Amino acid sequence: MAGKTLYDKLWDAHVVRQEDDGTCLLYIDRHLVHEVTSPQAFEGLRLANRAPWRVDANLAVPDHNVPTTDRSHGIADPISRIQVQTLDQNCTTFGITEFNMNDPRQGIVHVIGPEQGATLPGMTVVCGDSHTSTHGAFGALAFGIGTSEVEHVLATQCLIQKKAKSLLVSVDGELGRGVTAKDVVLAIIHHIGTAGGTGYAIEFGGSAIQSLSMEGRMTVCNMSIEAGARAGFIGVDDKTIDYVKGRPYAPREEYWEQAVSTWRELHSDADANFDRVVHIKAEDISPFVTWGTSPEMGVPVTAAIPDPGSEPDPVKRDGMVRALTYMGLKAGTPITEIKPDKVFIGSCTNSRIEDLRAAAAIIEGKKVAENIKLAMVVPGSGLVKHQAEQEGLDKIFIDAGFEWREPGCSMCLAMNADRLEPGERCASTSNRNFEGRQGQGGRTHLVSPAMAAAAAVNGHFVDIRETK
C-alpha cells in the first residue's frame, strides 16, 4: 500500500464522520475571526439561539477596516467603525478572545495566528478569509470559508467538506540571489495558472521550499488561493518547530515533547501518491513583476510586457487586451520602464519582520524617488512593528521618505482610508492585482518587498540582482 500524503494525514486525523459519498464532517481546531465576514454569522447564531461550541478555539482581531494612522480618536468612517464595534460586541457577548484595535498584539489575522502560536502543526485552521491558506506553512490544513461556514464552525466546531485532490508542487534546486519566496509563488502561479489548483490541495515541497524561512513559507502558502487552491501546505521540519516554541499559545511544557513527536510525522511519506505533480527548477525563477489584472499575468523583471497577439486562446487574448487597457500599458514595454506612483509594503503576504528587513536593506541610506507620491510600510502586526522599531528599521524607512504606519490590511484591499486614486500605479507586496482591488481604477503590480523597495528608490522597477 502506498504511503500517505501530508494532506491524507491531516484530513484523516480530523474526520468526525464520513458519509458513503465521501462527504465528511471535519473537526476544526482553530477558528480565526475578523470583522468583515463574521457579523452575519454571529447574527445567525443569535437568531437560532445557538452558542459557540468551543469558545477557546476562536481568536478574533479586527484588521480590514482599521486605520493605519493614529487610532486614538477611533475610526472616522462611521460604517467601518460600526463593523469593528460589532466584532468587539460579539466577542464580548460570546466570550471570544479578541485583540482589539488598540491591543499591542493586534494585526492582520494571518500574521497574528502564527505569531501567537495559535496556529500549530497538525491543526485544522479556518477563517472567513481566502488567505487562510497562509497557516499551511506550519504543516496545518488551513483554508478560507464563507460566512455561512463561519457560523457553522461557531455552532458546531465542524465543517461539512469533501476531500480535494492532491497536487505536489516541487521546487528543486537553489534560488538565485535576490529571488524571494514571493517570486517563487508568483512563478508557480504563472506556471500553473490562476485556476491550476482549483479542486486541489497543494503541498509545496522540494529543496528550494525547504530552504525558505517560516516567513517565506507563509508567503508561498498565502498565495495558494491565487492559484485556485483553497489550501496549501508544507511539511514540518526543525524550522517549523523552532518557530512555534515559546509562543503564547504553543503547547505547555508538559505537552511539548509529545506534541513535537507527533509533529515530526507531518510530512508526506516517501512512497505517497499525488493526483498531480508539478516540478519547477529554482534556478529558472527570477524576480517577478505582474503586469496585468490577474496574479498569473506576471513576467521576470528582465522581460517585456507580452503581446496578446501571440496568445492563441481567444478568451485569454481578450483578457490580456482588457488587462493592458486597464493597466495603461503597451505590449513590448520593458518592465524596468514602468514607473509606479505609489509603493505599498504590507499585507498578509509580505508584512512580517523578514519582509521589512529585506526592504530596509535595499533602501538604507537612499531616498524615495521624486516621482513616487507615496511610499508606505504597514507592518503585519503590533508585535512586528515593535520588533522592527527595536531593530531601527522604522528609522531607515522614515529617513528614506516612507510612511511608517499602524498594522492592518490597509492598501491591500483599500477598505480603510488607504487606497489608490483612479489611474494610479502601485508597486505592491500584496497578493491580488484585480481591477479596483487597491482602489477604483488603481493599477497594481505585485512584487516582493525587496523589489518594491527598489522601485521606490529608483522611481521605476529594477532588477534587484543588479543593485548592490
Added chain:
Amino acid sequence: MDSFKKMQGLVAPLDRSNVDTDQIIPKQFLKSIKRTGFGPNLFDEWRYLDHGEPGMDNSGRPLNPDFILNEERYRGASILLARDNFGCGSSREHAPWALLDYGFRVIIAPSFADIFFNNCFKNGILPIILDAATVDKLFADVAENPGYTLDVDLEKQTIVTPDGEAIAFEVDQFRKHCLVNGLDDIGLTLEHVEEIRAYESRRQNEAPWLFQSAENQ
C-alpha cells in the same frame, strides 16, 4: 435557505473569464453587517459610471451603457452565463448574496472558484458546470436570440433550451439534497452531536495541547 427545485429564467451572458469577487461586489460594500441589500451594487464598478459607496441612492446613478447587464434585453435575468474560474478571489459570501439579491438563482460556467462555488449552495444559488463547448454554444445562442430562456430542473439534473434540447449536468448529491429541501447545514450537523463529542474526547487524549488556552492571557 429557500429550496431550489426547478425554474425557468432569462439568461444574461457575462463573457469574460476570471471574474473575481472584488468585481462581483467591491470592498466598500463589505462594511455592511447585514446579509441583504447588496443587489444594487452587484458588479458596481462595471455597472455604473461613478464611484459607488454604501448608503448611496443607486437609482439616480449614471449607468454604464457598455455593461451587458444594463442592456434592456437582459433586464430581469435570473440565469447568469459565465466563463472560466468565475468567482475567484476572496471568500466573501457577499458575492453570492449580491447575485441572489439581484435576482440570479443559477450560474452556468465551465469552471468556478472553489470557495465561491461552495458559498452559492449555502445561499440557494445553483452553480452549474458545463463543458466549454456547450458554454460557447449557449453564449452564441443567447446573443442571437433576445429573450433567450432556459429551464433548469435540479431534481432531474437537466437544462432544457427553447428548442427542447436537454443538457444534463452533474451535481454533488449531498448538495443537491440540501438545495432541493432548503436544508440548513448547521441543523444537519447538530444531529451528530454525540459523534462530535466522542471525537473531542478521543482527540483530547491524543493531543491535549489542542484544548489548552493561551499560556499568558
